Amino acid sequence: GMIDKGNYRHFMLKEIYEQPTVVGQTIATMVDPLHGTTTLPEFPFDLAAIERVTIIACGTSFYAGMVAKYWLEQMARINVEVDIASEFRYREAVMPPGGLAIFISQSGETADTLAALRYAKSQGQHILTIVNVPQSSMERESDIVLQTHAGPEVGVASTKAFTCQLSVLACLSIAVAKARGKIDHAEEERLVNALTEVPARMAEVLNHDEAIEALADDMSKARDVIYLGRGPEYPIAMEGALKLKEISYIHAEGYAAGEMKHGPIALIDELVPIIVIAPTGRLFEKTVSNMQEVIARKGRVIFITDEEGSQANGHDAEATIALPMLDEFVTPLLYAIPVQLLSYHVAVAKGTDVDQPRNLAKSVTVE
Numbered sequence: 001g002m003i004d005k006g007n008y009r010h011f012m013l014k015e016i017y018e019q020p021t022v023v024g025q026t027i028a029t030m031v032d033p034l035h036g037t038t039t040l041p042e043f044p045f046d047l048a049a050i051e052r053v054t055i056i057a058c059g060t061s062f063y064a065g066m067v068a069k070y071w072l073e074q075m076a077r078i079n080v081e082v083d084i085a086s087e088f089r090y091r092e093a094v095m096p097p098g099g100l101a102i103f104i105s106q107s108g109e110t111a112d113t114l115a116a117l118r119y120a121k122s123q124g125q126h127i128l129t130i131v132n133v134p135q136s137s138m139e140r141e142s143d144i145v146l147q148t149h150a151g152p153e154v155g156v157a158s159t160k161a162f163t164c165q166l167s168v169l170a171c172l173s174i175a176v177a178k179a180r181g182k183i184d185h186a187e188e189e190r191l192v193n194a195l196t197e198v199p200a201r202m203a204e205v206l207n208h209d210e211a212i213e214a215l216a217d218d219m220s221k222a223r224d225v226i227y228l229g230r231g232p233e234y235p236i237a238m239e240g241a242l243k244l245k246e247i248s249y250i251h252a253e254g255y256a257a258g259e260m261k262h263g264p265i266a267l268i269d270e271l272v273p274i275i276v277i278a279p280t281g282r283l284f285e286k287t288v289s290n291m292q293e294v295i296a297r298k299g300r301v302i303f304i305t306d307e308e309g310s311q312a313n314g315h316d317a318e319a320t321i322a323l324p325m326l327d328e329f330v331t332p333l334l335y336a337i338p339v340q341l342l343s344y345h346v347a348v349a350k351g352t353d354v355d356q357p358r359n360l361a362k363s364v365t366v367e
């Protein structure tokens, strides 16, 4: 039947709130929590024989691909290249036959991604697509399809499709790691358990909605906003910046926290909000020291971290959002939500057309 907004003011907000459910549904199709294993469909090729992975997508789907590069390299110890489709399709990429090419698309119809898929196919790659809309063009041309179960996404700015893509990519990364003999069963079980815990933690993150909304009025007056993250939270910083640009029309940039000193630090003054995305873990101290550099230059920091991180460094920032603790592996899924909510509330404060932002289309089927 017709999809409606229910009690939500916008589809985007409704779709943000659906994430615990749809991420749960997507994960449930690909893991067996009882036995702590992934349960991906059978592949029409030997996963263990793959030596190289190429991930191609556009927009928000591209950022999901960037997160997967960190996962696959770290867990499966495999070469991963990731690129945007509009560049990849024309740059005559060298692809030794037998590689795995992964295409990520909510719609399955994005023209540049479809053209890139055809190129990869012509170069003898195995084609795996991650799509949300069933029976798409990309699905028809693939060797194997892993579906996200986000349900119809109406808001032009992608939210729930993104976290469902991350869920599939997380399962796929575990499966590749296992096929290559890089993780044992105990490790697989730990990773699967971490993933299974995500929907409940996501629901807790949504409890921070009001605290995030309280930051929006002030941020809606900004001309530029910078998002910083490291490791798998670097693509989340880029995604946060993209969301803000798309729906609030405020200029925003996502930067690798360690790269800030090579340019963006020059932009910092008391007028530029800086969103620092830093769960505790291997890279926490490094990101915090980048945050201190920003504070020393009078930058106004919104620190998105977890409970432990907030206790350690929460008092330094102007505002701190403390998310629940979670295994480092799956933090990108969780940290996507506060940046979605922040851009949503800033757009509402600015009075823009949240679900139908100017100049943008839900699915771009022309070049």
Ligand code: G6P
Pocket (backbone or CB within 6 Å): 058, 059, 060, 061, 104, 105, 106, 107, 108, 109, 110, 113, 156, 157, 158, 360, 361, 362, 363, 364
């Ligand atoms: C458009 C949409 C974005 C989306 C991108 C890729 O630009 O506005 O939200 O991320 O296309 O779309 P796809 O359907 O291929 O994921």
